[in-house]
Amino acid sequence: MGADSYLQVMARRGDIMKSAVGLDYSRFERGGCAFDYEAMMAACGMGLDEVAQVLRGFGVGDTPLAELKNVTALARRYAAPGFGARILVKDEACNPSGSFKARRAALSVHMAKKLGYPGVITATSGNYGAAVASCCAKAGLRCIVVQECYDSRGVGQPEIVEKARKCEAFGAEVVQLSVGPELFYVFLRLLEETGYFNASLYTPYAVLGVETLGQELVAQCRARFGKDPDLVVATNAGGGNLTGTARGMEKAGCGAPLAAASVDLRGLHMASDGQFNRKSFTTGHTGFGMPFTTWPDRSDVPRSAARPLRYMDRYVTLSQGEVFYVTEMLAVLEGMERGPAGNTSLAAAFCLARELPEDALLVVQETEYTGAGKHQNAQLSFARRSGVEVSVGDPAGEEPGKRIVLPEHPGQIRARDVDLGRLRASLIRNALAGRKDRPGEAEIAFLMEETRADAGFVRKTIDDMLEGHHEPQ
Amino acid sequence: MASKGDWVLLRSVVLRPGERAPQVPEDTARVPMMKWVKGWLTQDAQVGETARVRTLTGRAEEGELLTANPSYSHGFGDFVPALQQARESILAAFREGGPGDGR
Numbered sequence: 179m180g181a182d183s184y185l186q187v188m189a190r191r192g193d194i195m196k197s198a199v200g201l202d203y204s205r206f207e208r209g210g211c212a213f214d215y216e217a218m219m220a221a222c223g224m225g226l227d228e229v230a231q232v233l234r235g236f237g238v239g240d241t242p243l244a245e246l247k248n249v250t251a252l253a254r255r256y257a258a259p260g261f262g263a264r265i266l267v268k269d270e271a272c273n274p275s276g277s278f279k280a281r282r283a284a285l286s287v288h289m290a291k292k293l294g295y296p297g298v299i300t301a302t303s304g305n306y307g308a309a310v311a312s313c314c315a316k317a318g319l320r321c322i323v324v325q326e327c328y329d330s331r332g333v334g335q336p337e338i339v340e341k342a343r344k345c346e347a348f349g350a351e352v353v354q355l356s357v358g359p360e361l362f363y364v365f366l367r368l369l370e371e372t373g374y375f376n377a378s379l380y381t382p383y384a385v386l387g388v389e390t391l392g393q394e395l396v397a398q399c400r401a402r403f404g405k406d407p408d409l410v411v412a413t414n415a416g417g418g419n420l421t422g423t424a425r426g427m428e429k430a431g432c433g434a435p436l437a438a439a440s441v442d443l444r445g446l447h448m449a450s451d452g453q454f455n456r457k458s459f460t461t462g463h464t465g466f467g468m469p470f471t472t473w474p475d476r477s478d479v480p481r482s483a484a485r486p487l488r489y490m491d492r493y494v495t496l497s498q499g500e501v502f503y504v505t506e507m508l509a510v511l512e513g514m515e516r517g518p519a520g521n522t523s524l525a526a527a528f529c530l531a532r533e534l535p536e537d538a539l540l541v542v543q544e545t546e547y548t549g550a551g552k553h554q555n556a557q558l559s560f561a562r563r564s565g566v567e568v569s570v571g572d573p574a575g576e577e578p579g580k581r582i583v584l585p586e587h588p589g590q591i592r593a594r595d596v597d598l599g600r601l602r603a604s605l606i607r608n609a610l611a612g613r614k615d616r617p618g619e620a621e622i623a624f625l626m627e628e629t630r631a632d633a634g635f636v637r638k639t640i641d642d643m644l645e646g647h648h649e650p651q
Numbered sequence: 652m653a654s655k656g657d658w659v660l661l662r663s664v665v666l667r668p669g670e671r672a673p674q675v676p677e678d679t680a681r682v683p684m685m686k687w688v689k690g691w692l693t694q695d696a697q698v699g700e701t702a703r704v705r706t707l708t709g710r711a712e713e714g715e716l717l718t719a720n721p722s723y724s725h726g727f728g729d730f731v732p733a734l735q736q737a738r739e740s741i742l743a744a745f746r747e748g749g750p751g752d753g754r
Contacts (some may be wrong), residue, residue, distance in 0.1 A: 320708045330682035336725045351707040354687040451679040506737045551725035559728020584733045
C-alpha cells in the first residue's frame with residue numbers, strides 16, 4: 179500500500195484538512211481541552227444578514243411556517259383540558275434540494291468558489307450530499323459525494339440509493355462504499371487527489387448557514403402571532419441542526435427552550451456490516467446523536483462548530499415505529515408527504531405539545547422531501563426483507579434491528595427523556611480522555627460552557643474520573 | 652461486451668480484510684471495504700473483467716466492470732399492512748376519538 183495505507187493517510191489528516199477547508203484551526207486552541215468557540219464561529223467574518231443574502235442567491239431559505247391544525251387537534255385529545263400547544267412546522271422540504279441541509283451547504287459552496295477551489299467534496303450518506311450537489315450545480319463547481327451505501331453483499335439501503343440518484347441528478351459524481359469508518363480514509367485520499375474543498379457538515383460555514391433557520395422561525399412567529407415560540411424541537415444527529423437553530427434564535431433575541439429529538443437505535447452498532455441494513459433510519463438517530471453530543475470533535479474537522487450540548491434544554495428519543503406513524507399522520511391529516519427521518523422532531527412535538535397550554539407555540543423546525551427509497555413504505559418493506567419484523571402494537575416493545583412496532587393509536591406515542599446529566603458527564607470524560615493531571619481554571623470554564631453545567635458539576639465529574647484513574651485495580 | 656465510451660458501473664476493493672481500521676467490529680473486519688463508481692469506459696471491456704473509466708469529475712478509476720448503462724431500481728417496496736392500519740387508526744382517532752383519549 180506504500181504511503182497510502184489506512185494508518186499513513188490518517189496520520190496526514192491534519193494537513194489534508196487544513197488545505198481543504200481554508201481555515202487554520204490551531205489559532206483557536208487555548209490549551210488542554212479548551213478552544214475559543216466564538217472566535218472560530220466569527221472567523222468567516224460574515225454577519226447573519228449577509229449569510230441570508232448568500233443563501234438567497236442559491237434559492238435557499240425563506241421557507242413557509244405551516245400550522246398543523248389537525249395534528250394539533252389530535253394531540254389535544256390526549257392532553258389535559260386547556261393543554262396542547264399549537265404545532266407549527268418549518269417546511270424545509272421547500273429548499274431546492276429538499277431539506278434544511280441546503281442552508282448548511284450554501285455557505286460552504288460559496289466559500290469554495292470565493293477561495294478559488296476547483297470543486298467540492300463531501301462525505302455524507304444523507305440529504306447533505308444532495309444539498310452540496312445542488313449548490314455546486316448553481317455555482318458551476320465540480321462535486322464529489324462520498325457515501326456509505328452498501329453492505330458487503332452489495333445490498334444498498336434504499337434511502338441512500340435515492341440520495342445517490344439525487345446527487346447524480348444535480349451532476350455530481352457519487353463514490354459509494356460498503357460499511358465502515360474507513361470512508362474517511364477514502365475521503366482524505368480524494369481530497370489529496372483532487373485538491374477540492376471539504377464541504378464538511380461541521381465547519382463554521384455549515385452551522386452559520388443553519389443560524390438563518392433559527393432567525394427565520396422567530397421572525398415568522400413574531401409576524402404571524404405577535405410573539406416568540408414557546409418551544410422549538412429539532413431532530414438531532416450530528417448536532418449542527420440544533421446548534422445553528424439555537425444560535426440563530428439567540429441572535430434574533432429569542433430565549434425559547436430547545437428540545438432535541440432522536441430515533442432510538444440503541445443496541446445497533448453503526449460500523450457493523452451485518453447490522454447496517456437492519457436499521458430503518460439513516461440519520462436523526464441515537465447512533466449519531468449520542469456520540470456527537472458527548473464528543474463533538476469526533477467529526478471530520480479538528481474542531482466541530484456543532485456543539486449541541488451547549489444549546490439543548492431537553493433531549494428525547496422516539497422509536498422507529500412512532501416516527502413512521504407520525505409520518506403517516508402528517509400525510510393523512512395535513513396532506514403533507516415528508517420525511518421520515520426529519521419527522522422525528524414532529525413525533526416528539528406531538529407528545530411535548532401536551533405539556534404546554536393551548537395558546538403556546540411549538541415549532542418543529544424542519545421537514546425533508548420524501549419519495550422512492552426514502553418513503554416509510556419503502557423503508558418498512560426493506561426492513562421486512564432484511565429480516566426485521568414489522569407489527570402493530572405497543573411501541574415500547576420495539577427492538578432496533580429485530581422488531582419495529584407501529585402504535586395501535588396515537589395515545590401510545592411517548593417521547594422518552596434522556597438524562598442530560600449523564601451526557602454532560604460523558605462529554606467531560608471524553609474531553610479529558612487519557613488525562614491524569616487536574617485541568618486548570620480555563621479548562622473548567624470551557625467545560626462549563628460546553629455542558630451548560632455549573633463549576634460544582636464539572637469538578638465533581640473530574641474528581642470521579644481522576645479517582646477512577648488512581649484505583650489500583 | 653461494453654464499448655469504449657459506454658457509461659458503466661465499476662466495483663473495486665479499497666481495503667482487504669487485514670488492512671481495515673483497527674476499531675471496526677468483527678463482522679466488518681472480516682470483509683473487504685468495497686467501492687462503487689460510475690464513469691465512461693476508456694477502452695472496450697467485458698462484464699466481470701477489470702476495466703478503466705473516466706469519472707464525471709475527470710478522475711481515472713479502475714475496477715471490475717459490473718454493469719453497462721446502470722439504472723436505478725429503488726422504489727416504494729411491497730405493500731406494508733401495518734402502514735395501512737396506521738392510516739386508519741389515525742383517521743379514526745381524529746374523527747371519533749379512541750383509546751387513551753382523555754376528553
